[in-house]
Amino acid sequence: MSLSPRPVRYSQTTITELMIPSYANFGGKIHGGILLSLMDKVAYACSSKHSGTYCVTVSVDKVEFLQPVEVGELVSMHASVNYVGRTSLIVGIRVEAQNVKSGTIKHTNSSYFTMVAKGEDDKPTEVPPLILQNKEDVRRFIEAMRMKEIKQQVKAQMDDARSQIEVDAAHVVLKNERCIIDY
Template structure:
């Protein structure tokens, strides 16, 4: 395994035609189809960088900005934005092209955290990431901050789970759109 690789070495684009069987009941491409395709491109990108089999650990910030239509060509552009010891954060930009009109629309963005696995099925070390321009540095720092924020959120939620009591919950939820209907014995 190489000690380091540039971002460009693993950048991956997958383009697929959106067919009628991908459509949901509303006539638009189902979000699950797009997520599956994003997972595929995240795997391809991460495994190219790691030189190993990779698995998806988390999917963050999935934003469906615009609907995707049957007949459009959808391109998923993936790039390794951050590497840890065995983990990588892969940024994905999804674009839909209307070939008749010649228009390209940014429809989705997402971040997939992938972990490289060795032959023993345990996490394995990945190459360092060579950052060759300011955009790559910005994305690495952004991913690092996103990782730190996720850790703080996870810790705060763990604290909240262990501390919530029914009287406090009643007060907290009194202006929310829910009804507490617990019958205590």
């Protein structure tokens, strides 16, 4: 099956939502989970537009909350397909909060969602190639490729490290850490 390539702009998606009091924690700031849910929603919309099919989230990378989001602010999630593999897509998301009274906009976080396209049989299905139309599209694609490679290297190193952990020697390894072994 040959799929027609699609440009990045074809599936770019923005979702904007008013932050209401029920989204806030006891400190009056918006719960991170609310923001993650909105990011997941925009990642789905963006990846599904590109793939033309249902997509599921398989991983979320680099979720750093740079600034708090306040009740009453308008939060916009800007999503763009940065990379496509055979069945997967990496969607970059930039989150901005706007104070409607002052008009100021602050960048609250950026994140990367890896999505997989699903076919009618609920199995991974091929996605269209991505048309890169400017230097920014190319930069983001290469950056996503490198992030994917680094993630695979870290996973391999962690798998190796797990096999080398000697719990019986934990008292030596953990002697300067803030923990107490109590068993």
